[in-house]
Amino acid sequence: MTSSPTSAEPVPLRSRIGGAWVDGDGADLVDRNPARPDEVVAHGRLVGRAALDDAVAAAAAAAPGWAATPFPARGAILARAAAIVDEHAEAWGAELAREEGKTRAEGVGEVRRAADVLRFYAAEAQRPVGEVYASPRPGEQIHVLHKPVGTIGVITPFNFPIAIPAWKIAPALAYGNPVVWKPSLDVPLLAMRLTEALVGAGLPEGVLSLLLTDDGTAGALVEHPGIARVTFTGSTAVGRRVIAACGALARPVQAEMGGKNAAAVLADAELGLAVGEVLAGAFRSTGQKCTATSRVAVTETVADAFVAELVRRADAITVGDPLDDATWMGPLVSVAARDRVLASVAEALKRPGVRLLCGGHPFEDDRGKGAFVPPTVLELDGDDELWRSEVFGPVLAVRRAPTDRAALDLVDDSAYGLSAAVFTNRLDAVEEAAQLIDVGVLHVNSETAGADPHVPFGGGKASGFGPKEQGRAAREFFTATTTVYLRSAAAAR
Structure with missing residues (x-):
């Protein structure tokens, strides 16, 4: 050896x-x-x-x-x-x-x-x-x-x-x-x-x-x-x-x-739990997971509180050398991947109805020489390429939904069908999500990423x-x- x-x-x-x-x-x-x-x-x-x-x-x-x-x-x-x-x-x-x-x-x-x-x-x-x-x-x-x-x-x-x-x-x-x-x-x-x-x-x-x-x-x-x-x-x-x-x-x-995995945060969700799990799903492994959370649909009645806390905690994530124990998120796999992800964000911001809430720009310190991208959250007013295409990086798109059912519909509105998450304490909402959302893996009150080795893993659609x-x-x-x-x-x- x-x-x-x-x-x-x-x-x-x-x-x-x-x-x-x-x-x-x-x-x-x-x-x-x-x-x-x-x-x-x-x-x-x-x-x-x-x-x-x-x-x-x-x-x-x-x-x-x-x-x-x-x-x-x-x-x-x-x-x-x-x-x-x-x-x-x-x-x-x-x-x-x-x-x-x-x-x-x-x-x-x-x-x-x-x-x-x-x-x-x-x-x-x-x-x-x-x-x-x-x-x-x-x-x-x-x-x-x-x-x-x-x-x-x-x-x-x-x-x-x-x-x-x-x-x-x-x-x-x-x-x-x-x-x-x-x-x-x-x-x-x-x-x-x-x-x-x-x-x-x-x-x-x-x-x-x-x-x-x-x-x-x-x-x-x-x-x-x-x-x-x-x-x-x-x-x-x-x-x-x-x-x-x-x-x-x-x-x-x-x-x-590929995957374009979404989380639905419903009106009765425990917001602290939902924010922590969405952050982990979106930004652990620098978003380079086929099961990473790249979309969030949040019911309007809790959207302001959820988005404010999400952005606050995303901004506080420590990005740096992956061998430093203080680092929470490391770099992307290559400088080419960094440039591709940042270009996707820059192109999205040229389109109407796309707002940058945090991240989205290259680092200006020594991290700028490496493949680092800050945790990035954007809010979308409606449908957008960022909602549909896989970025494969630390980029999270958020949309507001008028009702819990509309949030579940937004989660299912994708050509991909690998993983999804729903945050709620309502059994009827869980049953509805399980029947409505066409994915291979559904998480309830946990991040979209993660699968145990003794159970089936895989997705449908694309x-x-x-x-x-x-x-x-x-x-x-x-x-x-x-x-x-x-x-x-x-x-x-």
């Missing part, structure tokens, strides 16, 4: 192809600290299409043996990997903070979350692996078997560089499939760390390959004839291209994509395609079923 170096020592980056760590021979890969872009966190070179072919060939060679490995033995490897991840949580959490921009506490929490995911799927070996049904014919049973499907292509984003890969790779491995993984090039170090943990836990050669490669090779991964299924998390635009490519090949695909992730729901995508009608020859006579 590679030790975590000091900030002065860039970590050497390597891909894992088959059973070997590989130094790439392609373009330079420079992993920078978004808080201080001159600081190099890790450095290596990309691999190309030949490495992809080698990885898929290694997976094909390893697939029969891995599928035949007893489920408890596969689970034991995942359990050992979880222990390795936990052991390195503090060091890897700090690396995550330097690489991606989350605060140290968030980084350590994410690393521990990845360990929890690994443990959950390790324990799948102790749960039922199929079903037995009654037959209408004497002497017969009907068995439904869940079997591995083959090599899984995994494509993951930057915003949860170890947790999202864990919740895709762990079930794929647990259910007996090899994996070829292409992570975001914004976060190659944490991808290498997760791979180190799995290899260190005893994963056989060829069962997992890590490709630090470009988007062109990622496209070739999606369409490679040796890939059985593809699981993707990223933007809706890219996700739809992945879905289209897989559709042309009749290849099953699971895609978790937010998701294919079976849900996490929990036992993952089995649907990572296995294929065979229905066996079983009776003895004697019973058939």
